[in-house]
Amino acid sequence: MAPKLNSPVYPVVWCDDHVQLIDQTRLPGEHTVVEIRRSGDMATAIQTMIVRGAPAIGVAAAFGMYLGSREISTSDREAFLQQLEGIGKTLGATRPTAVNLFWAVSRMLKVAQGNPGSVGDIQAQLLQTAVAIASEDVQTCKAIGEHGLSILPQSPEKLCLLTHCNAGALATAGYGTALGVVRSAWTAGRLAQVYADETRPRLQGAKLTAWECVQEGIPVTVIADGMAAHCMQQGMIDLVVVGADRIAANGDAANKIGTYSVALCAQAHKIPFYVAAPLSTIDFDLTDGSKIPIEERHPSELYQLGDLNICPPGVEFYNPAFDVTPAALIAGIITEHGVFKPEDVQSQLQHLAHA
């Protein structure tokens, strides 16, 4: 049996002089930690989804920037900053949808540009900033979890909550966004059951959300994505909470492919549909969700199940990794600053955004 990972789970950890990533491509069967010492390896780890989930990608990219800063050999400040920008571009080219990646790279670049000291001083401040981004993210997730308690429907019965993909500790620096709400509801004694959509094609729900719930002793039922509507029709779901990869200024939210269908089903059954995400996931530069870049991934994610090729030769594939749920379907966005109607996100939160 695979060794138990430490609980709570921290998927991106700074360790003396390198980063340790939990290899999420191998969970739940194997609990492997990958050591990352170079920015190029961090870019590959993000692209291949060893580390995944919007806030976790942001934290990983921040450490990638620091690792990259150590690879630059010049002591000339301007040349250093220019090369650092190039490293930011390499990291930014890995996954286009999660805005936390660009947010973290931009915060790291601003720190470097704003430091008038030597290259050594800048490198030291970059490491401090990456560590701060990671620890802030855990605190942010805990605040999201706390605010999430306020959206739980008042009922003498314990609640059944449905989620899609994995927005848990693994997808953040720790604790999770949507699963942060689940954890808080569980601790408060308000939760009966989590329904986890398996989340084709990569099965983050069946593999990662289910694994996290089992680690915490939270009752979890995995369903195939196509079963969510049926479960809602049967009255089995009280509430839907999902994460997000990028939220536009008007409250439209991109999340794992299939989230939009869940939101439509929830609307049809009058079940509240919430998005839980930190401020770093809101892209105030995009007026609406149609402008969110949607990553397309390799078709093998669709036709390969383990070593098995499940489709006949000659088939074409389309594999968008995310979809956009229109703000009109979202009851509220749970952030570290409270719960907001999608239409209020810009007016209430833009002034708080850092980078």
Ligand SMILES: CSC[C@@H](O)[C@@H](O)C(=O)COP(=O)(O)O
């Ligand atoms: C707190 S994580 C929110 C989202 O990043 C999550 O729901 C999701 O869609 C992750 O997609 P992934 O492709 O696994 O990186």
